[in-house]
Amino acid sequence: MTMKTVFKKTSGLTEKPTHYCPGCTHGVIHRLVGEVLEEMDILEDTIGVASVGCSVLSYEYFNCDMTQAAHGRAPAVATGVKRVLPDRFVFTYQGDGDLASIGISEVIHAAARGENITVIFVNNAIYGMTGGQMAPTTLVGQKTATTPFGRDIHIQGSPIKVCEMMATLDGAAYIERVSTHDVPHIQKAKKAIRRAFETQKEGKGFSMVEVLSTCPTNWGLDPSESLEWVKENMIPIYPLGVYKNKVGGK
């Protein structure tokens, strides 16, 4: 029997074991970003900006220079880095509370300015780190620590569809929503991340990939139920696909 390598370690990530809960797809998304940076051979020219959320320690996992931003402000920090070092690759890695709630202004204006940065936006429909409170992306009816009776549109309003909104901005060059609930989708997600970084490489402007992700711990589901929940409940509200593509090609 010959051994086949199905899972190769990427040099895009450090040796540090991640702290994510079992079944959390933050780790998968890290690997995809790491692999893209490795395959594009841009690790040495990349500065990542970690946000505040479960992924705050991502600065210990990505194998490139990293800075850590205040809650929601990663796109502003990334702007500062990129404006000084326009020939470097700059990306942010942000959760949905970070990006779509407290930091919605920073990400919109970064896109409107056409900042030539890449945003990896991890939408798990909840505040993971602080113990499962409602996020702007929490689904209608979804129970969280701060919507114990389920999100009610008359009280908490409706989920923000970030890709749809960002796609209206002229400065946004590449916007795609992907998912991590099964292997084919994970492969698609990687392609999207690669195209986002290529957008940056070509100097086309702002790129963002929204990745639907799990939070088994705060959803109160086991890992496989969580993947199913993404497919059954999140994708209908957050349709996958390319929302903006100024780069062309497929």
Next chain:
Amino acid sequence: MGKVLMKGNEVIAEAAVHAGCKYFFGYPITPQSELVAYMARRLPEVGGLFLQAESEIAAINMVCGAASTGVRVMTSSSSPGFSLKQEGISYLVGSELPAVICNIVRGGPGLGNIQPAQSDYFQVTKGGGHGDYNIPVLAPASLQEIVELIQDAFDIADRYRTPVIIMGDGMLGQMMEPVEFGEYSEPIGQTKDWATTGTRGDGAPKIISSLELDAESLEKRNEQLQEKFALIKEQEVRYETYEIADAEYILVAFGTVARITMNAIQKARKHGVKVGLIRPISLWPFPDKPFIETRNKVNGYLAVEMSAGQMIEDVRLAVNGCAPVGFFGRTGGVVPSQEEIYEKIMSFAGGLPV
């Protein structure tokens, strides 16, 4: 370069350019808007970059990003906008990033008004944001002094890896005076080997962060910060004294107010009251020394401020009960007049309550 006639806000901007600052991120607010506009015009001429941010919050975080690459960077604002920057400033301290931040203080609280004030003294000198920290604060009293102190501010920022605040008031920003700039300076020869610029050619990845999850580790980090603050306290005290050699009474004032007190002091001296002035230039670290040297000799100190009485707390600490400390202040953007300061001196010297 000879003397040129300029507005205070523009002098701050040009002085920063002379100090090697090439990046500025800001958001408009009166009374410092000329500074932002000047930078927008000027920085492209020196191959730098001006960016108008969507808010003061974004501006200070852009400063964090630019500072993390090791360049000289600045932002400025006035009171309400400065309040918004506090979280970012705390991050600058926690991540040990150098930057210069101007606060051209206006009347508060709330939206207040756009007249000159010094009522952000507590905010700039006592931390301002969350966590245990102090930031060097320099308060120029003239436009020529701005030139000097902006250079110092950038040098201090780099030397100690800390943000530095320039505190002025609306008057300083708006007044016009002839000033002379020195040579353009390049950032003093530090290799910023901590900067995150990509690892190409410089080894393992670097991290800029203020997070330290383990309590003992964060305490250690705080101890290191405290050591740095102690060193700054030792090395970076700045003040000026005026007519204190024979003084029986000493006024304490900073910024433009100090200038107004000088005229009042001369008038009081003509009327036989021996009065002098201590002008703190660094508000933090506060200059204790001139108080220690005089507090057992004089009859009293009179703090004069454009606030309800904030610096007076530091004066009291420095005087340490050795002499009475009086206060005269105007708030809301009202500038104390020479005449009323004179009258306060006379009643203070005459033993009347002030």
